[in-house]
Amino acid sequence: MDGAFDALIEEMTDAEKVSLVSGHRMWKTAAIERLGIPQIVMTDGTYGVRYSIPQIDQDEAGGQDFAAFLSVVDQKADDVQIAWGQVRPATCFPNGCSIACSWDTDLARGLGEALARECQEFGVHLLLGPGINIRRTPLGGRSYEYYSEDPILTGDFAAGVIGGLQENGVGASLKHFACNNSEVERTTMDSVVEERALREIYFGGFERAIAKSNPWTVMSSYNRLNGVQAAENPWLLDEVLRGEWGYDGVVVSDWHGIKDRPASLAAGNDLDMPESETRKADLQEAIKAGRIDRAVLDKACARMLGLIRRAKRGEARGRVFDRAEHHSLARRMAAESIVLLKNEGALLPISPAKVKRIAIVGEGARTPVIQGSGCATTPPTSVDVPLDEIRKLAGADIQIEIFRGTSGIAEDRETLIVEAETGAAGADVVIVFVNVESGYDGEGSDRRTLDLAHGHDELIERLAAANPNLVVVIASPDAVVMPWIDKVQAVVETFFSGQAMGGGLADILFGRVNPCGKLTTTFPKRMEDMPAYLTYPGENGRHLYSEGIHVGYRWYDARDIEPLFSFGFGLSFTEFAYSDLSLDRSEIRRGERVSASFTVTNTGAVEGKEICQLYARYGKPRLKRPIRELKGFCKVALRSGESRRVSIELTAQDLCAFDPARGDWTLDGDTIGIEVGSSSRDIRLVAPLRTISSISEHRPIEWDTQPVFVLRNPIARRKFVAFLQGQLGISAQEADTMLEHCANSFFGIFTTFDRRLRRSFPKADIERLLCEINGETDERDYQAA
Template sequence: MAQHADGDQRDQAREAAVEAALGKLDLDSKTRLLAGQDMWSLPPIPEIGLKSLVMSDGPIGVRGTRWTADDPSIALPSPTALAATWDPALARRAGALLAQEARRKGVHVLLAPTVNLHRSPLGGRHFEAYSEDPYLTGAIGTGYVQGVQSGGVGTTVKHFVANDAETDRFTVNNLVGERALRELYLAPFEAIVANAHPWGIMTAYNQVNGTTMTEHRYLVNEILRGEWGFDGFNVSDWLAARSTTGALKGGLDVAMPGPQTVYGPALAAAVRAGEADESEIDDAVRRVLRLAARVGALDGAEPVVTEAPAEIDGEALAREIARRAFVLVRNTGVLPLRPDTRIALVGAAARDARVLGGGSATVFPAHITSPLDGLGAAFPSLTYAVGADPSDELAPADQGFELRAVCRDAEGTVLGEGTLPSGQLQWLGDDLPAGVTHEALHSIEITGTFTPRESGDHAFGTRGLGAFTLTVDGTVLYDGVQSMGTESDPFEAIFGAPRERGKVTLTAGRPVEVSLLHPLDRSRAMPLPAVLFSLVHLGPRRDADALIAEAVEAARDAEAAVVVVATTERVESEGFDRTDLRLPGRQDDLVRAVAAANPNTVVVVNSGSPVELPWRDEVAAVLLSWFPGQEGGAALADVLGGAEEPGGRLPTTWGALADAPVTGVTPADGELAYTEGVFIGYRAWDRSGATPAYPFGHGLGYTDWSYESLDIDSTSAVSGASGTTATVRVRNTGERTGREVVQVYLAPAPSQADTDRPARWLAGFATVTAGPGETVEAVIGLPRRAFETWDETTGAWVHREGAYVVTAGRSLTDARLNETIAA
């Protein structure tokens, strides 16, 4: 009680400091504070003791204010992987690590987590979100936010709301019924606000029911702030704010990035013209100053966290999360492998690991442990074959390239240089090398050497808009201009398709000079100062059948084959949605051929979200590794060798696209109607009657479990209190220590079933660990909200009285125990 009172006193002291600072600001200072001063920060105001507030992209790391490998960051597994652990406490530890990274980089606010839902499996950015289920999403997101903010760093829960696809994301009008909004899309945000008290929310690009989210007064002011009591700041997604007065009245506090935004001088002018109320500006500034006070950027205000938490070993945590996230969806007994097993490792992704998704989630780890690295260290008898490359498209120059960017003025004088982690150059705002300004910058040359690891014809090309001169080994491959197409996304230069410009025959191990010169086009209007283009490359394309034949021979001579298949950045990335769920290239053919040659074939699926696995019943084991972060290869060795068990369970249903009940991501006449209502994910699969490849919640370990009893305490639910408690007793019947995710689902009793509710839904879960023969109890609270639906007529939550079947089990479809209760 005394601790709570002490917290209240500190909050009051911070609020007093905020009010004192606010009272010293004039109109121009206030409106300037609500607009970014550059790409990532708000302006300092020294006269009130306000430091510049710095923001950075997450969610798997903290990139900082520069898109460079010079300042590396820990790269954790993808958010889908974190959700696959079904462990909010582990998510909290991940958040605490990222707070540590943020403090190291001088970052006050992490632009994460993403808690939009997997409405359609075609969503291109789903690797960055958690799940198709709002309850699981809210629980993992709560842990993440609690962890980040426990380190004194703010979060911005995003993207508020219904930003569930990438197609036409800047303009799409998502038509979502009020019930679906409340029960699905708003639900994770509501849970996180209630349980983690985030210091920030980011509003999305899209419209919801005719109003763009940066101007959505109803959803932001009435629901988020009014009903839920959110007291943090509301920042726009980058370039999302479109109207000065509309955004202010819609509850937007900060318009990013700057300095050219709809706020700043434009907002001050609106007040002086009588078009905006200064009291609304005061409210927004107050929330920004409250954020500054919480993170320690306002003099006279004690930050929420006064002492940095104990240091966390980032590499060890990245490895732990990865192995806890791996989902073993099939195992005929081949796993785990003996340390002396003769293994044939197959797949381009085994050598060149894909550890994270594309887009703004990109960070640059100091090192990456690939599957080849990890398994090679753990299994002495290992051979490797490429087998099949998932991509036949040029990608940013990477392996074998040593590059730098040379900046010149109009006279050709060098202004400065910057190192490049790859051929992808992304300088946003003032993210320029020392001594370089946008005003003086006339051209950039990506230059350096390329040492091929394979002999043959190497393709080179460009991605971006404007003039390019591409030279490789003294030969000019391209000298021309790439014009703007019909693209509406201002980040098309980052996410657009690469273009091949020519081929050069090169010899393995012999370095050659490469150069891509890009004069800037000052006539092309840009929404913010930026330099965005890429040098792209594709190695020699050997005959696909010959590569597969080599892999088959390697597999035939081994005791076990491990095939790593993967998606590519052109399949899963921010900026576009997927067109299908197939693995790219000849990877399906590769798996079938290897499986025919070796009955002990294990397939590792390196993707951030579902893909089709048409050969899944033809192989001995299937392990989903998601985008496993920088330590993914080491974690894979831990799991395949049995030092650790795969701990993950599916946070999203995996199935064939032809069977998926909800798929639409493409607007018609600018609108995308969520006609399915509350039936997405497993709710929709249940309703359609189709059978997915692997159901929600599915995952195998290396031991067996017996579910012995389910006890329900429904007293609290009957009396109208917080909810029901389910106590599930489980026993480890195997010979190894294991971890089990006990899942509890609710369903209306058969006599209570109706068409307006799903057949069943996740109501609670818990993770338990037990040794061989040991019995443990999982105590799972079932919140009152699990028994409620939103009534669109009354505009209120309604407790649905009646009989419910409470089911405890290992997945949605693996029910072990059930009890019927009245609620």
């Protein structure tokens, strides 16, 4: 901070300071009336505002009074009511797994703006989202909240949501930092991740979103990271987040995510939520005993005061959001995000001129699956029933029949399937609604399988045999396997599309909206193909991220595994052609940018939108890298026959890899392919780009570096020749011959001198030599960059 709060903090007692950084009850910061410090309100919601009336309006604490608990201990209780009590209805927008399939950062900003309007009406100052953890495994319980398996798409989409919120006076909380990728033992599990994977994959979305949108708060995660609790990790919160990235906002804990409050404050976790008398007492005792630097506490207080001031300035009391308008927005978002995965024989869109009878099967037609479960769950203001919305667009000329098809009760399934088979046999089109197993689609538990719910796969198989004109509509938090894929003509993936899913889906089915959504994760053919399969979900409290940087599509490319559906894939009712790729430079160095321009043409008969994706394909990198990585994207709307010139810009930094040996990002000297395509497996154009840098050509020289690496480094070779001349009194040619004689040794360079030539050197002279070599290399690298 700028010192604006120094005088105010000076007036505060230790108890008041502890109160300020400890929250009040479940959803508020502590007010300090003596000093005129107000409280602010926060609540959950990555895709909707969940407002607990008793916990916010009536200031109830979380959980239950013990006596009240005992009075109902033998009664079956509603978990939601126990957790939050009565909750105000709010718009349930498409969940993260859905809306990110729009690849539309303007739509992301629109979501943030709409959420801000609802927060303003409810009096909420800080919305606890967006959640942007990488979808490392499709089994992850909170995958439905998160955007993608890729950090570029994740970071850019999150920045849009954050911008929409904060530009309208409501703060965001970017969460969960970091590596909260599974719900298995999530408050104790140790995510064991190599630094390069952390930097390039799991930190990438956070760093990008923070740089582009500067969220008011960042939320630390529940898990341990490489042995240290995330909320108490000074390397994570202080060195990386604040030191390297320059973040100056508030770090807030996940709810009860702190185990050692003094350690968390020292590490940079400012706000402990929710209020805990135990943790407050622990912090006060540590202050009294001198175990906490008062400057650290004061700094946290200053950040808290800055957040409160910003939040109060953003208030817009009296604002009321338009329920109908937000529902319409949710419907448009759903339609923009739904992914058409298969459409053989142009079965879709449904034409009233050709279709006279539709059979609709599945419980989801009447009771749609619109969202996941957990902290993000939002009681909707209204819900579009898919059956009703389909009937509206079908009109009076199309006969619609509905069949339940399946049941959670195994004994009922066969009868229901037979009824559906019989009813579907004579229909022009059959639409079946299926979903994943209920109860494993949210916070607190990961999914156990990539299969659909019990009976749903069999239902699809049987319907496909009865009528080939089958449209499968899937509601799932992430990827599912499809053993029946070759037997059906059309597949529509809605993910969890929010309260207007029914309307958005009907718009797609009848062609009122041309589908344009594309997958943000890879769909495997079988669970065994998943990158994390062998080490998920961990053992003995440790979860090894064994695939390293090869997450998602990177894994399938590196292992040459054909996915069911690739990252970035999605069909349209029209076709798009790509042509004329050009780069505005042929070489790029650190600090420079390159713009890739190409032409996209709608070659089909109807208007549509194409999501164009730009990838980098590496040539001969020094460090092992993915075959290709997403580096940029854009969404283009085109009329039939229309062409448009599109440009996507990327920086040299976007092409860097993190080198743990140097502790820094490095750019290879390489020739890479700038690829443009419709998905990660559908590359249409490529152009070469030379990356110019000496920074990553040679590894640092250490005492035990093998001679071959010394010989490959011109600076090291020259310095060693001079060193040997000075130490041994020999000529430059003799010194160089001495090095060549050692070239094939598998020992370190100085051990080799000792073993082969019986020569050793003073340790101080060796250290001086190594410093000179690495220092000159670094200096040359810096000048080149």
